[in-house]
Amino acid sequence: MDLYPAIDLMDGAAVRLRQGDFDRRQGYGDPRELAHSWDEAGINWLHVVDLDAARRGEPVHRDLIRELARDLRCQVQTGGGIRTEADVDGLLEAGVDRVILGTVALEDPALTRRVAERYPGRVALGLDYRQDPSGRQEVAVRGWEQGAGRSVQDVLAEMADLPLAALVVTAIARDGMLQGPDIEGLEGVLATTAIPLIASGGVSSVADLEGLARLSVATPPLTTAGPDPGEVEPGLRRGLAGAITGRALVDGRFSVEEGMAACKASA
DSSP: EEEEEEEEEEEEEEEEEETTTTEEEEEEOHHHHHHHHHHHHSSEEEEEEHHHHHHHHSSHHHHHHHHHHOOOOSSSEESSSSSSSSHHHHHHHOSSEEEEEEEEHOHHHHHHHHHHSSSSTTTEEEEEEEEEEOEEEEETTTTTTTTEEEEEEHHHHHTTTTTTTTEEEETTTTTTSSSOOHHHHEEEEHHTSSSOEEEEEEEESSSHHHHEEEEEEEOOOOOTOOOGGGGTTTTEEESSSEEEHHEEEHHTTTTTHHHHHGGGGGG
């Protein structure tokens, strides 16, 4: 499991929101300084989200993201406000390693299919959810401000055959709250898709990362994009591909080095 330190961009600064609420944000200064400090610590991936773009549906911090992709040694994945094929082309051609499609994936599935097939292994699907009293995980869109009226499982069923690099799942109620990840919800998603899963929301400690690294479920039923069923080892289990953390790192609850060591428990 890889550690994905996160930088959320708003008004040119690194910020963290609480439960996706734009009115409940805390600033963490210059995103460049933060990114370079983590890069020097040896991270494999940096997770960057343009919150302004996610809300407005148009690029805001695109130049800064290109700069980070150019200057950092680590790989960069980014999301927020990516709505067109030109957005995807521009970011990947500028050196971003992976783009995350959120709102557009639900509103324009055909576009998602085209870019996923054009860039196999470089397009991820971002699903941010709120859980209702019945346990249903409803996907939120447009900077988490609107409900999509569809569940995580519904969307995954539609995208099952695409050559996606990863699935980034965020429990909005846990995001920025330092109350621990949604283990039960993650288990449910792991059990229903073969797409590599990156967890986001709630990480507050090394123990949380260790718990995520130990999380595993039986391999889900194969899709048409997967290998022949006869080639899969019976009883094979799979875990998370990565864990995103932002506030816990910038608040000093653990270091990047400690976080990466905790993630190695899944190796």
